[in-house]
Amino acid sequence: MAVTPKARDLIDVVFSWSLEDICNQDFYKNKVGKIPGTFQSAEHYFASFVYPLLEETRAQLSLGLELISRAPFAELICIDKVETDEELLYNVRVDYWRNRSAGRCLDPYRTVPGDLVIFADAKLETFSDVQCLGRKTWAFALVTEVRENEIEDDGTTVCFKVRVSKETAEGDGKNKWTFMYFLINITTGERIWNVLHMSGNLNIIKQVLFTDSKVSITL
Incomplete structure (x- = not known):
């Protein structure tokens, strides 16, 4: 079951996955790409990191299930x-x-x-x-x-x-x-997820990251 990364918490997305989703190495294949060095907006900046986080969480959970005997x-x-x-x-x-x-x-x-x-x-x-x-x-x-x-x-x-x-x-x-x-343990993933969805601080982030009409960072 594919879910958009607009859920309230990271665990909401994890709970929505089926066993087939978790074991599907290509589940986020069309969503995860190279993170650009220039962004159209602060929202674009944050969204670029959401799917890589979900894929990393899915891969860790898949490995955890594979090693269930240990x-x-x-x-x-x-x-x-x-x-x-x-x-x-x-x-x-x-x-x-x-x-x-x-x-x-x-x-x-x-x-x-x-x-x-x-x-x-x-x-x-x-x-x-x-x-x-x-x-x-x-x-x-x-x-x-x-x-x-x-x-x-x-x-x-x-x-x-x-x-x-x-x-x-x-x-x-x-x-x-x-x-x-x-x-x-998904504590680190949850903290990253919360940062990527902290809309309350969006204006501050825009002021820090905006260069002309785009957001630029050095990767």
């Missing part, structure tokens, strides 16, 4: 919906984390806000396992808050709040999730 994971003990009209938020508790020192992490894994995870109703050994799951038996989720007062002796966190994709969390699928796998 990903840190835990078994869900409970997942309770937070009453809110805006987003699907859940308070989550897991038992303990396995594979903490495996995968691409330099340090033993510790849950932090910005972690993108996947909930599933079965243990996952390969990306094919994810593809074989029913649509309502898995979901992507973003860690939004970590309870620092409930950190375990080994430094891991077992209680946190997550935002779950509306599309994949509808129905009774949320009652069937039993495992949680860490995929990537």
